[in-house]
Every structure is written in C-alpha cells, then in structure tokens.
Amino acid sequence: MGAGSVEKALVLYDSKYGNTKTVAEKIAESINTKGDFETNVSHLEGFDVKKIEGYDLVLIGSPNHFGRDSKKTKKFITNLGGVNLSGKKFAFFDTCLKRQEGRATGKMEKRIQSVAPDVQVISPGLSILVGGTKGPITEGEIVKCDEFADRVVRR
Numbered sequence: 001m002g003a004g005s006v007e008k009a010l011v012l013y014d015s016k017y018g019n020t021k022t023v024a025e026k027i028a029e030s031i032n033t034k035g036d037f038e039t040n041v042s043h044l045e046g047f048d049v050k051k052i053e054g055y056d057l058v059l060i061g062s063p064n065h066f067g068r069d070s071k072k073t074k075k076f077i078t079n080l081g082g083v084n085l086s087g088k089k090f091a092f093f094d095t096c097l098k099r100q101e102g103r104a105t106g107k108m109e110k111r112i113q114s115v116a117p118d119v120q121v122i123s124p125g126l127s128i129l130v131g132g133t134k135g136p137i138t139e140g141e142i143v144k145c146d147e148f149a150d151r152v153v154r155r
C-alpha cells in the first residue's frame with residue numbers, strides 16, 4: 001500500500017455467549033488506533049463472502065467448541081473456497097477454556113489453507129481464555145488483543 005492509503009480490515013466472528021464478539025470488537029478497536037486502517041466488524045453468519053474481496057486483511061474468530069472452531073465458523077471458512085482471496089492476509093482467534101490454546105485457531109488455519117492456498121496467514125492464532133462456558137473473559141487476557149492487532153497491522 002502506498003503512503004497515505006487506507007487499508008481495509010474485516011473482523012468476523014461467531015459467538016454463542018458474547019465473549020468472542022467482545023474479543024472481535026476489541027481487536028477492531030485496536031487496529032483502528034494503529035494507523036491507516038478502516039475496520040469493520042460483523043458476525044459471520046449471513047455475511048456475504050463476496051464482500052471479502054473488498055478487504056486487505058481478514059481476521060476470523062470462533063469460540064472453541066469441542067476442541068475446534070464452531071460449526072458455523074467451519075461452514076463459513078469452507079465456503080471461502082468459492083471466492084478469489086489471492087494475496088489476502090488472514091489471521092485467526094478463538095476463545096477457550098484453559099489448555100485448549102491454539103486448538104481451534106490451528107484448525108481454522110489448516111482449513112483456509114486447504115480451501116484457499118493462495119491466502120497468507122500472517123500471524124499465529126490468538127487464544128483468549130474464558131473462565132467458564134459462558135465466560136467471563138479471564139482477567140489479563142483482553143490486553144492480548146492489542147498485541148495481536150499490533151502483529152497483524154505490521155505484516
């Protein structure tokens with residue numbers, strides 16, 4: 001991107017109890033404080049995958065359900081195989097209980113690379129711990145959203 005141009009970022013999430021939504025909003029807010037980014041946030045259900053063509057950076061988040069991303073997230077990522085995502089930058093995040101860090105993001109990364117091998121996964125996944133199935137987000141975790149935003153905007 002040339003000097004002065006605005007990059008477009010999209011943060012998509014699934015969320016049953018609202019914790020992953022909170023994380024998505026926090027990441028978007030952080031990205032917007034870091035430079036020339038214009039960031040939109042949306043639930044992934046019903047999001048028209050063709051609209052992704054208008055974004056440079058796409059972040060997708062899911063609650064960890066049974067050690068993987070949610071069914072809705074899985075379906076959404078699988079559907080991305082039908083869109084031209086060449087050269088787009090992706091990264092993934094999840095919310096989970098202890099000891100599940102990276103499990104769901106790892107599944108999402110593998111899936112996108114199998115349906116759309118020409119995308120770039122630009123950062124390791126972010127896992128935000130929650131205290132129970134309905135939350136809340138564990139103390140000290142939300143700051144990691146800012147570090148994640150930092151990593152993705154630098155790439």
Ligand SMILES: Cc1cc2nc3c(=O)[nH]c(=O)nc-3n(C[C@H](O)[C@H](O)[C@H](O)COP(=O)(O)O)c2cc1C
Nearest residue numbers: 015016017018019020063066067095096097100133
């Ligand atoms: C059906 C179901 C299965 C779950 N399985 C796991 C699991 O295997 N490992 C884990 O760490 N958390 C598991 N959880 C807890 C979720 O990670 C937690 O509900 C989620 O982070 C909350 O995010 P949300 O508020 O965005 O829905 C499960 C939750 C549900 C509802």
